[in-house]
Amino acid sequence: METESEPSADAGHGPDERELALVARAIDGDRAAISEVVVLLQDPIYRLALRMVWRPADAEDATQEILLRVIGKLGTWRGEAKLLTWAYRIGVNYLLNLKRRTPQEAIELSLDSYGAGLKDGLAEADYRGPESELLTHETRLNCTQAMLQCLAREERIAFVLSDIFELSSTEAAWITDTTPAAYRKRLERTKKRLGNFLTAACGLAAPQAFCRCSRRVDKAIDLGRVDPHRPAFAAHRITPGGRGVAAAAQQMSTLRDAAAVLGAHPDYAAPQAKMDAIAGLISSGRFPLLD
Template sequence: MFNPFAEIADDSDDVELVEQARAGSRDALEKLILRHQAWIYNIAVRMVFQPQDAEEVTQEVLIKAVTRLSTFQGNSQFRTWLYRITANHVLNMKRRGGEVRPQTFSSYAAAINDTPDLDLPDPRSVPVDVPLLVEEAKIACTTGMLLCLDREQRLIFTLGEILGVSDTVGSEILEISADNFRQRLTRARRDLYRFMHNQCGLVNTSNPCRCPRKTKGFIQDGHVDPDHLLFASQHLLRIQEAAADTIREIEDLLDRQHAAIFRDHPFLQPANHALWLRRILDRPEIRAALQLT
């Protein structure tokens, strides 16, 4: 699978598609969008939590990028140019989704602890397999933890720890030094992993919190909807598979255990590719900017 965050990435295909799109090729523009939209979407999900809000954020980013294609001069790799636009957008966008009600680690812990420990749902009472509901609860809960980080920490953690972006690539995207990127990532990991060590049974068996015991409570509180799963599915690609050719090394064993939880999350795709693409390609500003054929 194409990974724009690989340490050594050949972006000749991107550059060729950009030139064809500038010349008015709708097909080239569609290929360019499909090459990057899932990666931008997976960043957006971890910034706003709700997939429908993440689709909206992704479209906003791509509309910005496509209408500015004429400004790409090739002085940097296309991925650097595109993901700088992405980073700037998600750091400065209006609050939405899970961000509307700001969370702290203490308020998040209180919400989890207030959720009662219950037996798993009766398999006859739910429309999907119970293990899938437990997986949904786990992914939703750990994704929600990211909202306790501030936006910059959340973005850097998503890039560096979840998607495995190297210090060099991360620094190019955020326009900071590699040392600065590494230091900020270390702080984000420290804050999140300290919370997980004190709260989460996945990383510390002395903690009483267990995903199966919280699943029914999450359903009752509306955090998990058995009829509309947001994150879990029967067939999915994991982030660790999608980003397999990144090079970040995590030296500490405990940190590796924490990071594995997030890299085991699904690599998500927007729900309706065809409709999603049409919405972008049919935007008046896109057609006007590129005179699509």
């Protein structure tokens, strides 16, 4: 990551007393406290990873690696930011330097070329096949994930942290190891690009735009981007008590801007199998805790 000058370590509000006590217990080797830290961070970190790597399976792997790094570095946390903000910093550094590339990154697909592709195979009428509502949601969620992948990683993370996770520029700059002014400039450029694209292409953001999710379902299935038998996003497990697909879509429909369209995903929960694997590794004594 680029560093233009040393950003302030006081990123937003500091930790509360409960976080300080929890981490102190974890550093002392309390495995229940370590597990509580994992539970506290796992879903937000998974949602961050999912927005950066697109596919749930890749996000699962990234989340596991990030959480293990967080646990391994707990002893270095000095309360300079909230625990989750500090964990985001570790996660962002990992995700920006991840060697694995998404399909969009691999072919260096731009927003302009992605928009042109949306016109190909756009049906004249809404999809009326089995599970039409579910698959229309799946097409929308998959498409907005793909849009993000058309951005450079630094642009993508700037937009995700600010307009989807709603962090302040001070917090986001600290997480990305840059200055608030430089971060805001990058975010402004990114939002302008996304706004222009959505206004031209996405009917959810602009009524005059040409694309409609319900008219892309057949093409998305034909291309293998949507699996009608195993939808990756619309049927994804959510955090208990979190926002589901319908609630996210309702929020989007009242706002109609880039942040609403790209942010209208459910509150995804990290897959339990991966979290169980982390817990097992911690309990095994084979993981070098708190180096």
